Amino acid sequence: MSTAHSDAELRERAEQRWEAERLIAALYAPEDDALRATVDAAAQADLPAIQISPLQGQLLAVLAAACGARLILEIGALAGYSGIHLARALPPGGRLITLEYEPRHAEVARASFERAGLADRVEVRVGPALENLPALADLAPFDMVFIDADKPGYPEYLDWALRLTRPGSVIVADNTLRGGGAALRPPTDSTDEGTSAMYTYNQRVATDPRLRSIALPIDEDGLDGLSISVVLPPG
Ligand code: SAH
Ligand code: DHB
Ligand code: MG
Secondary structure: OHHHOOHHHHHHHHHHHHHHHHHHHHHHOOOOHHHHHHHHHHHHOOOOOOOOOHHHHHHHHHHHHHOOOOEEEEEOOOOOHHHHHHHHOOOOOOEEEEEEOOHHHHHHHHHHHHHOOOOOOEEEEEOOHHHHOHHHHHOOOEEEEEEOOOHHHHHHHHHHHHHHEEEEEEEEEEOOOHHHHHHHOOOOOOOOHHHHHHHHHHHHHHHOOOEEEEEEOOOOOOOOOEEEEEEOOOO
16 A cells, blocks of 8 residues: 555656656657647647647547547547547548537637648537537437536536447546546535536446446546546447
């Protein structure tokens, strides 16, 4: 147990873990020009630098390939960084629909997909996700859903993800650990709305009999992570 280790030992372990992550990212998830240009374009346009990390992007791509995703839904496009990872994992003829509230973000995202040569397979739909989700029933089932928009919305996005998927589909949500697992502890009066919604999200995906789920501590700061769920066959 960690109590058996001195502070120095813990620090040493944390540093080794960081170094391993850097090496994994360098080998498994090197960024190319299109990804770097997306980060640059976001900064130029004064968008917040809150895109997923290269390792998270590679994990999304691995999951998309593992479930043979041909149709993917993303909620929260920002500048298109995660969307590029997802769209690149699609086979020819595959399609990514990404929902974005801010017209300014959507514009940067469209330019990113264009630059990456992915404009033919990605569609950015602008507006509050909850207003755009109902119409997606016509395209369902989606093979994969990536939730990464406003945090209080996650429980409702999960409801939609369940409606719009099929057994075998994968549902991934970013930021479900929040600050080193805060969203795994029951909320108190001082818990913010987003963290409280993440608590609900974690509780639901961990216990819903329709899903088999895991949460992984994986992100640039080492303090947040992704929840990953597979939709199970009925029964
Ligand atoms: N997935 C992106 C990061 C998304 S950041 C990446 O990793 O590259 C969250 C995005 O969700 C922001 O662009 C924000 O404008 C958008 N957003 C916030 N509320 C939203 C809503 N109600 N509907 C759709 N998008 C929303
Ligand atoms: C925020 C949003 C994200 O999706 C993220 O990965 C990090 C931060 C935010 O709203 O601050
Ligand atoms: Mg996020």
